[in-house]
Amino acid sequence: MTTDTELNPEDFVETARAVTTACAEAAGLPERMDLLAEAGLTGILAPEAVGGMDLPLGFAVPVLRAAGGGFLAAPLLECMLLARAFAGVDDALASAIVSGEMPVTVAWSGMLGGTSGVVGRAPLAEACARVLVLGADEGGVLVTPGEGAMVETESTLDLERPEARVRVTAASGPELSADAVARLRADALVLRAALILGAAEDCLSRAADYAQERVQFGRPLSANQSIQHHLARDCLAVETIRNNIHRSLSPECAVPAAAARATFVGAATLGARVAESAIQVHGGMGFTWEVPLHRHLRMIKALAAQGGAADLIEAVAADLLANAA
Amino acid sequence: MTQTALAETRTAEQGMAAHARAWLDANLPDALREDRPSTRRNTVAELCDWEAKLHRAGLVGATWPKEYGGGGLGLRAHLDISREIGRTPMPESVNSIGKELAGPIIMAVGRPEQKAEYLPAILEMRDIWCQGFSEPNAGSDLAGLRTRAVQTADGWVVNGQKIWTSGASKSRRCLLLARTGPVEDRHRGLVLFALRTDTPGVDIREIQSIDGERSFCEVFLNNVVIPEEDMLGSPDEGWAAATRVLSIERATNRMHRAWRFENQLNHLVSACLSDPATRHLAESTYRRALAEVSVNIELLKGHVETLVGSLIDGQEIGPRGSLPKLFWSEAHQGFARLALEIVSQFPVEASDTLRVARKRMEDIYLKSRAETIYAGTTEIQLDIISKRILQLKRKA
Numbered sequence: 069m070t071t072d073t074e075l076n077p078e079d080f081v082e083t084a085r086a087v088t089t090a091c092a093e094a095a096g097l098p099e100r101m102d103l104l105a106e107a108g109l110t111g112i113l114a115p116e117a118v119g120g121m122d123l124p125l126g127f128a129v130p131v132l133r134a135a136g137g138g139f140l141a142a143p144l145l146e147c148m149l150l151a152r153a154f155a156g157v158d159d160a161l162a163s164a165i166v167s168g169e170m171p172v173t174v175a176w177s178g179m180l181g182g183t184s185g186v187v188g189r190a191p192l193a194e195a196c197a198r199v200l201v202l203g204a205d206e207g208g209v210l211v212t213p214g215e216g217a218m219v220e221t222e223s224t225l226d227l228e229r230p231e232a233r234v235r236v237t238a239a240s241g242p243e244l245s246a247d248a249v250a251r252l253r254a255d256a257l258v259l260r261a262a263l264i265l266g267a268a269e270d271c272l273s274r275a276a277d278y279a280q281e282r283v284q285f286g287r288p289l290s291a292n293q294s295i296q297h298h299l300a301r302d303c304l305a306v307e308t309i310r311n312n313i314h315r316s317l318s319p320e321c322a323v324p325a326a327a328a329r330a331t332f333v334g335a336a337t338l339g340a341r342v343a344e345s346a347i348q349v350h351g352g353m354g355f356t357w358e359v360p361l362h363r364h365l366r367m368i369k370a371l372a373a374q375g376g377a378a379d380l381i382e383a384v385a386a387d388l389l390a391n392a393a
Numbered sequence: 394m395t396q397t398a399l400a401e402t403r404t405a406e407q408g409m410a411a412h413a414r415a416w417l418d419a420n421l422p423d424a425l426r427e428d429r430p431s432t433r434r435n436t437v438a439e440l441c442d443w444e445a446k447l448h449r450a451g452l453v454g455a456t457w458p459k460e461y462g463g464g465g466l467g468l469r470a471h472l473d474i475s476r477e478i479g480r481t482p483m484p485e486s487v488n489s490i491g492k493e494l495a496g497p498i499i500m501a502v503g504r505p506e507q508k509a510e511y512l513p514a515i516l517e518m519r520d521i522w523c524q525g526f527s528e529p530n531a532g533s534d535l536a537g538l539r540t541r542a543v544q545t546a547d548g549w550v551v552n553g554q555k556i557w558t559s560g561a562s563k564s565r566r567c568l569l570l571a572r573t574g575p576v577e578d579r580h581r582g583l584v585l586f587a588l589r590t591d592t593p594g595v596d597i598r599e600i601q602s603i604d605g606e607r608s609f610c611e612v613f614l615n616n617v618v619i620p621e622e623d624m625l626g627s628p629d630e631g632w633a634a635a636t637r638v639l640s641i642e643r644a645t646n647r648m649h650r651a652w653r654f655e656n657q658l659n660h661l662v663s664a665c666l667s668d669p670a671t672r673h674l675a676e677s678t679y680r681r682a683l684a685e686v687s688v689n690i691e692l693l694k695g696h697v698e699t700l701v702g703s704l705i706d707g708q709e710i711g712p713r714g715s716l717p718k719l720f721w722s723e724a725h726q727g728f729a730r731l732a733l734e735i736v737s738q739f740p741v742e743a744s745d746t747l748r749v750a751r752k753r754m755e756d757i758y759l760k761s762r763a764e765t766i767y768a769g770t771t772e773i774q775l776d777i778i779s780k781r782i783l784q785l786k787r788k789a
């Protein structure tokens with residue numbers, strides 16, 4: 069791992085914001101992948117041998133936070149993690165992911181029985197060249213749509229990264245070990261929380277701005293204590309997500325796995341609450357398609373499902389009972 | 394500090410968690426354990442004795458300077474110790490006002506002779522302190538307090554009334570906030586004293602609280618003469634300095650809370666699992682709700698640990714201290730409500746294990762009602778966040 073002490077995760081904030089803005093103007097996924105790759109963001113975690121920057125997970129956080137806040141319509145989280153995971157397994161493939169030539173995604177939900185089955189919740193699978201599908205042995209196979217696998221349109225909440233289903237008849241392609249998949253899933257928890265953090269921050273900032281501009285009863289909405297307290301609670305929620313991402317990545321954290329799990333579950337719940345609250349503060353305007361608060365809410369709900377928030381709460385329960393017994 | 398001294402401090406800090414754990418395991422008397430049956434209440438003398446022992450073991454005052462009886466260590470050591478104290482089901486300090494409020498204020502504004510007199514006495518549990526801020530007409534609106542202090546040749550003469558003063562009847566000193574001018578002066582002209590509670594004219598009356606205890610008091614002050622040397626800071630600066638300290642204290646006091654909260658949750662769950670008649674409560678009926686409490690506890694740790702990190706990095710905490718206060722008070726009340734609902738379903742003829750857990754959870758439930766009131770109510774914390782963190786516009 070690079071020990072270049074000159075670099076700081078916050079150094080990526082500006083770049084990530086600028087690239088996210090540029091991506092919003094781009095025509096399609098290939099253009100967006102080019103922009104992300106040019107800025108080095110797809111390879112932020114991957115080793116230098118495949119063209120990456122070899123930086124620790126903490127560096128991906130501000131990038132995904134900007135992506136979450138800026139409606140980035142690209143599988144950046146998946147590309148970051150898959151480029152790192154396939155380096156050393158298939159360097160040519162990892163390089164193609166880093167360079168932006170090969171957009172890849174993951175079917176986060178379900179697993180194959182043997183070499184076939186239907187898996188789902190693969191963000192942007194219809195636009196991606198490869199999809200990682202998980203097997204019953206807890207390893208993963210990177211399948212190519214059209215070659216023993218078919219991507220099927222799915223009804224989906226997320227507008228930026230619509231999810232699809234993948235029907236696999238004969239899984240074949242480069243493989244990841246169970247350990248590699250476990251690492252990928254664990255790191256994805258914190259990165260999803262970062263996407264949610266960005267979205268929640270944007271919801272809060274839009275709601276605070278709107279509350280101070282909109283006048284009713286001859287004064288801004290923000291002159292009412294109930295609105296102030298709504299926003300104060302949202303501020304607490306945002307800060308809770310932020311502090312817990314920080315804690316999950318801190319070398320001082322005693323049980324990072326438990327911290328990451330709570331961070332993601334907390335982010336899924338609190339982030340959605342902030343988005344819902346922002347809609348409420350906007351009144352009728354909040355219910356319009358045009359005001360993009362619903363886009364954040366949709367993304368947060370999709371991320372909650374991709375990360376298996378409900379299963380993770382069950383895992384927390386199981387641990388609690390085991391520890392107390 | 395020299396390089397070697399720094400290195401020594403760091404080594405001492407690193408050993409603290411293990412030392413604290415081993416010491417607490419070996420030394421906490423059964424009678425003081427909150428997860429053991431007990432037929433009587435602990436006396437103040439017993440609690441003082443226990444806390445003095447904690448201090449001698451280096452588990453109290455870790456961050457205070459060595460010359461005042463502290464450990465001279467950093468905040469990280471205090472966090473490590475707090476985790477272990479939290480994990481141990483022991484009573485809350487009877488002198489947390491002394492250790493976490495008066496002490497830091499004295500360190501910030503006290504004169505050298507005041508520090509030498511007051512600080513070691515707090516750690517050694519010779520002096521218990523109480524906090525005389527709130528008044529009948531000055532609760533959330535603290536700046537409306539009316540207790541007057543007039544300077545005379547013999548010292549300050551103080552008249553007025555305090556209320557909700559926790560532990561006043563057990564205390565030897567009161568951190569008293571009074572004003573030197575008219576009420577209209579609000580935040581200006583406020584002065585802090587280290588009042589001895591046995592001074593003539595001090596009349597302390599206990600108030601019974603909803604948990605049945607006499608935990609707080611009314612304090613009447615009738616021509617009480619306070620010597621000049623017991624004034625903290627100067628008449629106008631005392632308060633400003635104190636509020637600076639208070640914002641840090643709000644963020645860091647009872648740092649063990651998240652881990653004590655976890656201990657309470659584990660106690661509840663293990664009690665449920667101890668009996669075939671109650672297993673289903675934890676295993677199925679309330680399984681998800683209990684897991685959500687567990688997630689909240691982790692999130693609370695995230696607040697505490699990140700804040701400690703910021704303080705170590707020298708960042709200002711300011712109004713951000715309201716965030717963890719708001720989070721823990723509401724999360725803990727949520728747990729307390731759930732815990733009471735669960736223990737209410739324990740069978741009538743319960744085992745000792747179930748009975749002890751039921752008693753503890755009932756007590757936690759009642760006491761938790763105060764958590765959204767003291768140290769600034771929930772509404773006041775929300776006001777602070779919206780005013781000072783979000784800086785929302787309040788007028789047209």
Ligand SMILES: Cc1cc2nc3c(=O)[nH]c(=O)nc-3n(C[C@H](O)[C@H](O)[C@H](O)COP(=O)(O)OP(=O)(O)OC[C@H]3O[C@@H](n4cnc5c(N)ncnc54)[C@H](O)[C@@H]3O)c2cc1C
Nearest residue numbers: 524525526527532533557558559763766767768769770772
């Ligand atoms: C167990 C316990 C121990 C305490 N210990 C001490 C102690 O040791 N020393 C000490 O000095 N004090 C102590 N207090 C007092 C505590 O700080 C006050 O109770 C608290 O500040 C609230 O003041 P109050 O009781 O006068 O309520 P009030 O200020 O009258 O508030 C009543 C209700 O109105 C709400 N409210 C008030 N103002 C506003 C506003 N602007 N906007 C919206 N809502 C508002 C409050 O949130 C609350 O819900 C203790 C209190 C308790 C419960």
